[in-house]
Structure formats: structure tokens, C-alpha cells
Amino acid sequence: MTQLQSLLASVSVLSLLSVADAWSPTNSYAPAKVECNGKTGLTREGGKISDAETSWLAKRDPVTSAALKSFLDRVTSNFADNSIVEQIFSQGAPKAGYAACGGGYRGMLLDAGTAAAMDERTPGANEYGLGGLLQGITYITGVSGGAFYTSTVAYNNWTSVQDIISQMNDGDHSIWDLSNSPLNPGGSDTDYTNQVFADVQTAVQAKHDAGFKVSLGDAYGLICGYYMYPSLPQGGATYQWSDIQEVDAFKNGEMPMLMEVTAIVPPGEKTAGLDATTIELNPFEFGSWEPSINAFSDMKYLGTELSNGNPVNDDECVLGFDNVNFITGASTDVINYIATQGNAVYTSMISQFQTKFLGNITTESVDTNIVSPNPFKGTSYYSASQGDSLVETENLRLVDGGYGGQVIPLTPLMRQERNLDVVIATDNSYDTPEIWPNGHSIISTYTRQFHDIGKTDAFPYVPDTETFAALGLTETPTFFGCDSSNLTDLAYIPPLVVYLPNRMYSYSSNISTYTFTYTKEERLAMIQNGFEIATRNNMTDDSEFASCIGCAVMRRKQEQLGLEWPSECEQCFERYCWNGTLASDLTSISSSTNGSSTTTTTQDDASYTTELTTLTSGENFSTIHFETSTTITCHECEEAQATATAEVCGECEEGQVTTTIECEECEEAETQATVTAECEECEEAQANSHHYTTTTSMTTTTEACEECEEAKATATSTSNSNNNSNGSSNGSSNGSSNGSSSGSSNVSSNGSSNGSSNKASSSVPTILQVTTALPTSSAFSIVLNENAGNNVGVTTGLTLLAIVGAFFGFM
Known part of the structure; x- marks a missing residue:
């Protein structure tokens, strides 16, 4: 153990030993x-919420x-009149929550980046991010990979992402050392x-021998x-979920309340769906708001045999069941997914895992967390x-809370009782x-409120996945x-939701x-990249984005x-609020095909125009991302019609056509865009005779000609460039992608990235500034990375082979 790790271990353990009475009573x-x-x-x-809460x-x-108050004073300081802040706080402060989405380690790391952007403890977060907002958040929720993030920071004494980064290394078993x-x-x-696996086997056996069901x-x-608590003995094997009640940062109200979500597999079923009952896991209680249970039980005494809330055996309770790893595991468990695929190899894997960790133990459910x-x-x-099936069953079988489609843990934050x-x-x-993402997760939560299981919930209206794509709602x-x-x-009236979808800025974050x-x-x-998602590329895409978040907080x-709504907030809401437009409301004005791309222009009741460019993936193209869209509007005059004029590419030296789109009545709305041109006079640029790899980074498409270095066809999507030519937003987004990043990422034919970005280097907090390539560090990482080759059919098989190979190779 290195000196740094030894120091971290001593600090963490000593701080927790001060509340030793909260540890497992068996010290195991x-x-x-x-x-x-x-x-x-x-x-x-x-x-209602509990008395303890x-x-x-x-x-x-x-x-x-x-x-x-401090955050809002700072982000509204540029308003002509920001007296609304004082007016609001004179009547009571707003309440905010943060929902950390799942997605395995991808979700954990991106969620951490978003949190770092909101955390005043991150250097540069105030200047280039949303610093201070995290300190103002009351509740934080996690599910699946998001629960890895939330559990890690909450149960390491509310550590910061900055602190984790500062001690991050490969091979030293520090927090989130994912090198193995x-x-x-x-x-x-x-x-x-061998020692880790032996300790795990011993721990599971001990729980079984104490008379409790295991899996x-x-x-x-x-x-x-x-990986989350490396400084604690056996990774926190004796650390309880309810222990956080005794941690000073939580007791004193210095950190948000953590809540995670898991789902119950209905009796007789193999896994959970959208209508399955979800369980909220908070520091005080284990329970569900949903009509199938509508009850909460004291987390500290989980495992006690109860009847209508009272101990069945006179004066006999159980302590130590709510182990922090068991609870987080219930929210993140992927074993059930593997076990229910009906694949012979997967089935063999589960059998081998069972032999490895359960030995001769007979269990009623191999692949779920059993309460x-x-x-x-x-x-x-x-x-x-x-x-009454869930109140009469002997066991509750828990799985990853995102299995039903709700990969964003929004439900606990939407509850009317919490008044966010x-x-x-x-x-x-x-x-x-x-x-x-394509919006499916947030749509699932919206839809569920209209099912019987979700009838006590409320969630704002959201569109369908077709509209998410047509309006570019996953791009900004x-x-x-x-x-x-x-x-x-x-x-009831639910909270306003600020939706931050994963997209690439400085790094290809679409990792399997x-x-x-x-x-x-x-x-x-x-x-x-998570930091940049949360800050619109360190505020370079929209320098007023922090102000817009402030408006969302106050709304x-x-x-x-x-209260009177500031004009600055009105402009923000024009840019970022979805106004109810659906893809089905759009009227197609024109559609044209030019070589490898089709451009469709649509309009809804003349209020705005959307131009969607789709690259057609032929056998000579490997398309990573093939749709972009944006909104074009003339702010200053309603009568103005956008017209386009093209400059003919004379000699085709660069294979480009420049198109100018100008608002006839408004000079300030003049923009320029670059589009793809097939230059018939330049043999080197003919797509039919060369192999190209096409990559679209939301706004910019780069075509790399493998066989001809001289010919480079660079295409910038017309509609996406319009709003970015001067770095400002001159269109009403209505939730669409105006103001998107105009940065490109050049990708070679083998799918590896050079990690380039157009952001100013001075805009990135030093500790987060990293330029790196796509993961290629180990064979295991390469095989499991579904970006490789961008062939999902092949890589799904490779993923399976990698898991099997790793299992039989190492265990």
C-alpha cells in the first residue's frame, strides 16, 4: 500500500470508527x-416523509x-435587474435535486463530471461551470451506474469528485481504480x-450461516x-447503509440526502418491467410510495421478521442486514440481466459464478438481491x-432499478411530499x-404516471423519441x-426538469x-466530458447557460x-424549453438528396424551421452518428423569410460549397454555413472511388478519404452551423439544438479518436483537463468497447466472448 493510500485509509477508517456503534454487530x-x-x-x-427526514x-x-442564494446572485449578476432573487428568498428558498443516471461505469463517470461542474470544491467550477449548485441541492438520487457515483461520494464522507481525481491512479486500488x-x-x-474472492466467499457464507438468504x-x-470503499476493511463488508445517519456531514445537514432506487421482481416473474414496484432506499427507510405497497420500514432494522410493522418474536430485532454494498448492489445488479437472457453460455456463466461464490449453498434466487x-x-x-402479492410474499427479490426503462432515478425527486x-x-x-440516449428513459417515467402503479406520481409532459430526434433534444x-x-x-405540479443528455465534447463518451x-x-x-455536458462546453457554446440554469431554479x-419574469430568463426559456411541438406537427417543406446525404426541411405553423440532414450509410461508409437538426428563427422580424444563395465551387480545390442564409429584414441574423459538395471536376474527391469514414459530432461531419490524402471532403451541417457561426443563439430552440457545439472530432477508419476539441484550453479547469484517445489500453477494454468498428451485431458477440473469456481465464 502506498503512503498516500495508507493515509487515506487511516483518515477514512478513523472518521468512521468514531461511530463504531453503527457498524455491523458481528463485525462482519x-x-x-x-x-x-x-x-x-x-x-x-x-x-408523507418520515419524521427523521x-x-x-x-x-x-x-x-x-x-x-x-449565493449561486443565484452570481449567475444573475449580468441581469439588468436581478431583484427577483431577493424577492424569492424573502418568501422561502427554492429546493433542488440531482438525478444521476445509470449506464454502468459510463454513467458513474459522466455523473461524476456533472457533479464536479456543480461543486464549488472543483477548481474552475464557478468560472466555467455551475459551481455552488451542488451545495444547494437537497436530495441526490442514483440508480445502476449512477448509484456507483452517489454511494461512493456519500459513503466516503461526502468526498468531492476533485478529491477522487487528485488520488486517482492505476493499479493502486484507490477509489474508482478501474484498471482491472x-x-x-x-x-x-x-x-x-484470490484474497478478494476468498473474502467475498467467507462473507456470503457467514450471512447464510447466520440464517439469512443469500444469492x-x-x-x-x-x-x-x-472499487468504491477501498480504504475500508474488505471494501466495506461491515459498513451499513444506515451508518450515514451518524456521519457528521450528514447529521449536520452539510450534504444532500442520498436516495437510490431498486425494483421488485413480481412473484412468479423472472425480471422487472415498467409496471414493477420500485423501492426507495434512503438513509432512514426502505420502502415504496407506490400503491402496491405504500409503506416504509426502518432501514436500520431491515431483516427483522415483522407483522404489520411489529417484531414477530418478542423483543428480537435484526441489525447489520442493510450492508452498504448489498443496498447499492440491489440498485445496480446486472446479474439478473445475464441470467434471464436464455443463452446457454450465459446460463453456464451463472452456474460457474454460483459454484465460485455460493459453494454448496442452496438459494431461492440466484440472480437477485433477496430481502x-x-x-x-x-x-x-x-x-x-x-x-396483496407483495405484502404476503416471504421474500422481496430486488434488481437494478433501471430495468423497467427508468434509467434516470427521477421518481423520488418528483414526489409532491418533497416539494422540489x-x-x-x-x-x-x-x-x-x-x-x-434517445429520450426513452425520461419518456418511461413520464408514461408510467398514467399506469395504475404510477397513479400517485406526476411528471412534466415530454415528447416521443421521434420528436427527440427531429428537434435535436438529445444534442443540447x-x-x-x-x-x-x-x-x-x-x-400535482411536478418540479421543472433540466435534462442533460450524454454527448461528445472532448471525448467519445458513448462507451458500452x-x-x-x-x-x-x-x-x-x-x-x-461530463463536466462539459453540464456546462455547455465550459460555457463556450452559450456564455449565459449558468444564468439559464438559475432561471430554471427560480421558475x-x-x-x-x-413575480415579474426577467427578460433574460424569457430568452433562456425560448432557447431551452420544449414548447410542446411534436415531430408529427412538423410539415415537410422540401427534401433533397445529394450524394451521401438527404436534407429535409420542415416547419410548424411558420414559427420555426428545422432542417434535418441524414447521411446514408452505404457499404463504403462507417457512420458513427448520422442525424443533426437545429432551429432557425429570425428574432427581430416575423415577416423575414430565410433565403439561401450558393457560391459555385469553381476549381473545386477544397471540394466545398459555401451557402449563405440571410434574414432579408434583419442584417444581424446573417449567418454562413458550409455544406458538402461533390466536385465532379476533381477525381480525388469522388466518393464512389474511395472509401470514407463519416463521423458527425452533433454539428460537424468529417469525411476522411482513406485512399487519397489530397481529397478531403469536409461537411458542416447547414442548419447546425447557422446558430454557431458567431457563437450566439439567434433562434428560439423550444428545446432543440440551437447553440450546439461546432467542434469536430476527426475519427479514422478504425474508429479511434484523436480526442480533439475546439474549446479554449483556458476554459477548462486544470484538474479536469485531459486529452486522450478512445479506450485502447487493454484487450479486455477493446473487446468490450462497442465503439470499436461500430458494429453492434459483431460487438455484442464479442462482449459475450470477452465476459466468458475473462471469467474462465481468471477464475
């Missing part, structure tokens, strides 16, 4: 039966109020791997602990329409073959629910969920108090 992973000391009523009816809020609210896969945590150090979910969570006894047994708070005003939500979902931040007067048909190894450089690059209070 095994829970223990203890006296209840007269405790009854360990399960309560839902419908209410008491905690009394400490947290003054902290968040001061932080948000969980299938082989020691890499070439076989002694370390591979226990082993999975324990292994993950070595038994059921803390809701005998309760009667559920809705008759849902039946705004939620910052990342989307790192794997929705497209290219591993980018979008605000949903900007006008509460349009939400009165919902169960099943990539299990990242070098230090790759991890830093992912975190930096609900402004509406409730009837």
Missing part, C-alpha cells in the same frame, strides 16, 4: 439478532438556502484477486465495494387494485446502437415543465455498459409568487 457481513429494546412500529404507511431537513434547509475488471480485481497480482447479488455487491423476511408482511396500506422546484437530470442511457440541454399552467391536468476496465486517462476524460417560486 453477517447480520445479528439483537434485543429490540421495546421498539415497535418499524413499518409505517406512506403518503423532516428533522434532517430542518438542518439541511438553511445550508441549501444560503448556497442557492471486477472479474479479475488484482490483474496480474493473482494473490490480491449472487451479495457477492456482486461485495466485489463492487472494493427476507419481507418488512411489509401483514401491512394493509396497499391499494386493492394492486392486490427543479431537478437536474443526466441521461447516459444506452438507447441507440451507437450508445447514445432541454427544460421540461417550464410553464406550470400547462401541467394542471397532472396529479459492459466495458469493465478504464485507464486513469480514460476515466479522467469521461469525467471531463416555480416565481410562478407561485407571481
